[in-house]
Amino acid sequence: MTKQANFWQYNKVVLVFALIALTMPFWFPLMGGYSGLDTKIMIFCIFVVGFDILLGFTGYLSFGHAAFFGIAAYTTGIMLKSFSDNILPAMFVAVLLATLVSVMVGLLTLKRTGIYFSILTLAFAEMFHSMAMAMLQTWTGGENGLTGMPTPMLFDIKMQGASVFYFVTIVAIILFYVAKRIERSPVGLLMKAIKSNQTRLEYTGINARKYKLLAFVISAFYAAVAGALMVVYEPFVGHEFLGWHQSGEVVIMSVIGGVGTLIGPMLGAGFMLYFENVLSVDLGEQWLLVLGAIFMAVVIFMPGGFMEGIARLKKRYFTTVDGE
Amino acid sequence: MTDVKSEDTKKKTGWSRRDVLKATSAGAAAGATPMFFTQNAWAEEAIGNYPVKGSEVVLGFNVPQTGAYADEGADELRAYKLAVKHLNNGGGMLDTLKPSKLTGNGILGKKVTYVTGDTQTNADASRTSARRMIERDKVIMVTGGSSSGIAIAQQYLCNELGIIFMCGLTHSNDTTGKDKQRYGFRHFFNAHMTGKALSPVLSKEYGKDRRAFHLTADYSWGHTQQESMQEFTEKEGWSTAGNIMTPLKTTDFSSYLSQVLNSDADVLILNHYGANMVNSLTNAVNFGMRDMQKNGKNLEIVVPLYSRLMAKGAGSANIDGVLGTSGWNWALQDEGSQVFVKSFTDEYGFPPSQAAHTCYVQTLLYANACEMAGTFYPPEVIKALEDFKFTGAGNGETLYRGSDHQCIKDILVMQGKSPSARTSEFDYLKIVDQVDAATVDYDPAIFGGELGPYIPA
Numbered sequence: 001m002t003k004q005a006n007f008w009q010y011n012k013v014v015l016v017f018a019l020i021a022l023t024m025p026f027w028f029p030l031m032g033g034y035s036g037l038d039t040k041i042m043i044f045c046i047f048v049v050g051f052d053i054l055l056g057f058t059g060y061l062s063f064g065h066a067a068f069f070g071i072a073a074y075t076t077g078i079m080l081k082s083f084s085d086n087i088l089p090a091m092f093v094a095v096l097l098a099t100l101v102s103v104m105v106g107l108l109t110l111k112r113t114g115i116y117f118s119i120l121t122l123a124f125a126e127m128f129h130s131m132a133m134a135m136l137q138t139w140t141g142g143e144n145g146l147t148g149m150p151t152p153m154l155f156d157i158k159m160q161g162a163s164v165f166y167f168v169t170i171v172a173i174i175l176f177y178v179a180k181r182i183e184r185s186p187v188g189l190l191m192k193a194i195k196s197n198q199t200r201l202e203y204t205g206i207n208a209r210k211y212k213l214l215a216f217v218i219s220a221f222y223a224a225v226a227g228a229l230m231v232v233y234e235p236f237v238g239h240e241f242l243g244w245h246q247s248g249e250v251v252i253m254s255v256i257g258g259v260g261t262l263i264g265p266m267l268g269a270g271f272m273l274y275f276e277n278v279l280s281v282d283l284g285e286q287w288l289l290v291l292g293a294i295f296m297a298v299v300i301f302m303p304g305g306f307m308e309g310i311a312r313l314k315k316r317y318f319t320t321v322d323g324e
Numbered sequence: 325m326t327d328v329k330s331e332d333t334k335k336k337t338g339w340s341r342r343d344v345l346k347a348t349s350a351g352a353a354a355g356a357t358p359m360f361f362t363q364n365a366w367a368e369e370a371i372g373n374y375p376v377k378g379s380e381v382v383l384g385f386n387v388p389q390t391g392a393y394a395d396e397g398a399d400e401l402r403a404y405k406l407a408v409k410h411l412n413n414g415g416g417m418l419d420t421l422k423p424s425k426l427t428g429n430g431i432l433g434k435k436v437t438y439v440t441g442d443t444q445t446n447a448d449a450s451r452t453s454a455r456r457m458i459e460r461d462k463v464i465m466v467t468g469g470s471s472s473g474i475a476i477a478q479q480y481l482c483n484e485l486g487i488i489f490m491c492g493l494t495h496s497n498d499t500t501g502k503d504k505q506r507y508g509f510r511h512f513f514n515a516h517m518t519g520k521a522l523s524p525v526l527s528k529e530y531g532k533d534r535r536a537f538h539l540t541a542d543y544s545w546g547h548t549q550q551e552s553m554q555e556f557t558e559k560e561g562w563s564t565a566g567n568i569m570t571p572l573k574t575t576d577f578s579s580y581l582s583q584v585l586n587s588d589a590d591v592l593i594l595n596h597y598g599a600n601m602v603n604s605l606t607n608a609v610n611f612g613m614r615d616m617q618k619n620g621k622n623l624e625i626v627v628p629l630y631s632r633l634m635a636k637g638a639g640s641a642n643i644d645g646v647l648g649t650s651g652w653n654w655a656l657q658d659e660g661s662q663v664f665v666k667s668f669t670d671e672y673g674f675p676p677s678q679a680a681h682t683c684y685v686q687t688l689l690y691a692n693a694c695e696m697a698g699t700f701y702p703p704e705v706i707k708a709l710e711d712f713k714f715t716g717a718g719n720g721e722t723l724y725r726g727s728d729h730q731c732i733k734d735i736l737v738m739q740g741k742s743p744s745a746r747t748s749e750f751d752y753l754k755i756v757d758q759v760d761a762a763t764v765d766y767d768p769a770i771f772g773g774e775l776g777p778y779i780p781a
Contacts, residue, residue: 034460040452134542134571143473143543143572144498145447147480151781235484236477238447245446276449277456280442285389285398287442 048265050222056260059195064121070242072227102220149235258307372486384457386468391445403680407687420716425695447477472496479508490686497548500730501771519552521759527560537589542569565589590618602637635752643740703778728768
């Protein structure tokens with residue numbers, strides 16, 4: 001009984017997230033959203049939660065996560081097109097392949113830290129992008145993108161509209177739960193130790209590289225799941241999925257929401273996509289300018305992102321100390 | 325999915341209390357409906373956002389408002405707004421388009437309104453934006469796009485959702501070739517037609533024993549353009565010395581140009597568009613290539629697809645005498661072009677680009693097809709557009725071919741004007757030849773592809 005009570009207490013955040021996410025089709029249209037965008041927000045929630053395991057925990061800023069997102073998307077697309085319209089084998093192969101690629105990229109890039117690591121990952125992603133645009137364009141469709149897939153199916157369910165939303169949301173909830181578990185595990189602690197002082201960690205006899213690679217691969221796995229789901233959501237792969245712009249967008253989402261908090265980046269993802277697709281219409285062609293200004297304001301006045309803002313509000317209005 | 329069925333069809337940006345109440349109840353009702361039920365209902369009679377409820381019909385204009393093609397996008401949007409104005413109040417090409425059932429009183433008695441979106445010249449962003457228009461703003465038709473990749477991406481999405489997509493500026497053979505869709509229509513011409521129209525003029529101007537070297541933007545439009553140019557210049561007796569695929573992001577073409585100079589070619593064909601073309605042409609001029617002699621002949625440069633914005637970017641001195649093709653030009657003297665140029669200039673103070681022309685005509689053609697069909701029901705509208713023959717929209721007598729949804733119409737061969745020959749700041753190109761539709765016509769079967777069914781799966 002107490003154990004069960006603990007379980008609910010322990011996973012309060014996940015449950016609140018699940019509740020908000022699953023009811024999204026009901027409240028999201030009230031604020032100008034529409035079905036389709038809610039699915040996309042969920043997909044990017046998966047992407048940024050994974051990204052936060054790397055950036056937020058270990059402090060390694062990757063500018064190349066679009067590579068794993070894109071590789072998984074292309075693989076899913078090609079699988080759907082030429083193997084079967086069932087999404088499960090397609091997603092499995094896609095995520096596996098992208099994760100394997102991430103092991104290789106991780107081994108090569110994690111030898112460096114800071115800006116050198118960022119640039120190396122960016123270079124790798126751009127390499128994959130160029131390959132998709134030039135060498136492999138008979139497979140990827142190059143500039144036109146990969147098109148002509150059948151409607152993705154989960155056995156007998158058409159992956160359209162509500163079914164794809166709930167499928168994506170359930171995956172997002174599971175992966176958020178997993179990320180939370182990682183955060184609280186000893187491995188998560190070691191990852192955070194890498195961020196605070198890697199040299200000291202190594203002096204204690206711990207192989208930091210192993211945990212860095214683990215964080216990198218886990219985050220790439222999340223990116224790959226998001227990439228594969230993107231194709232399930234809409235049977236189309238654009239070369240932009242692999243582009244630096246995509247990587248940059250994820251970084252911005254994380255920073256604007258609050259790095260290292262897991263929830264923050266998801267808020268950031270929701271905000272960015274909502275802004276880009278709903279508010280931008282009212283702002284007209286100047287919307288990028290406004291977004292830039294908001295981004296700067298957040299970084300300058302709230303370096304901890306939205307989560308810092310929330311924490312400050314909490315502190316001001318609920319001064320009683322009460323944990324979470 | 326749940327709010328797809330929501331009842332409010334009005335375009336809106338703000339939410340009144342009434343709207344909130346309505347949407348809440350509709351959302352709740354829709355949420356309670358099992359999804360398989362709504363999907364069956366979808367396949368029955370309603371397709372996409374048909375039937376149109378209320379006294380207004382909404383069109384979706386999805387153009388690049390930011391990014392590399394923002395200039396073209398802005399001009400497209402001006403044309404769309406003008407088209408809406410004319411549809412609601414009469415004027416413009418409504419007076420010249422024949423046959424036409426347009427009344428100047430909206431479409432089928434419903435007032436035309438619109439929503440806009442930003443494609444960001446990014447296929448993914450364009451699809452998200454189109455989806456917003458379709459699912460939230462309940463548009464009956466989407467139009468726009470300023471590059472082929474974007475147009476094709478939206479065309480697939482619209483086809484899937486049962487919304488007619490009227491392509492804007494897209495020149496790749498694929499749009500109405502291997503990627504053609506039942507719900508997609510293209511008024512603009514394509515790379516194949518460019519090759520067909522341009523090559524005879526080239527051999528007349530430069531002789532039949534020329535050796536051409538191609539520099540080609542390395543993406544699908546560039547490839548189709550290069551193939552078409554090579555095919556048709558070789559039919560004229562030219563030979564091909566070589567072809568280099570240049571990455572899309574290239575800004576300095578010097579290394580490729582020196583390979584051209586080292587070959588025995590005496591014509592350089594730049595299968596580039598937009599900024600690519602501006603840079604490669606400027607580089608070539610800086611190399612002194614326009615004053616060079618090869619094989620005892622003047623070295624010539626050809627730009628298969630021309631636009632005023634590109635000519636402006638490259639500068640009048642650089643494009644002086646360079647040949648290429650355009651879909652339309654504001655200097656055309658036919659009645660349809662003249663009324664369009666006049667109303668556009670009255671509204672905005674400068675003449676329209678070819679992108680504006682194609683977008684304007686597309687909107688009118690869609691509206692006219694609805695009037696002819698007497699309904700917004702997409703399969704009937706599609707049937708009205710297929711094999712529709714019309715005049716008075718510029719480009720002479722035009723056929724909207726039913727087998728691939730490509731317009732077969734006259735193509736313009738253009739030549740850059742020298743700085744001294746220009747009469748206004750918008751006057752960069754002169755019309756050398758208007759190649760008639762029959763000459764540029766081709767067999768749609770050569771590109772493959774399937775249009776698919778009238779009722780989407």
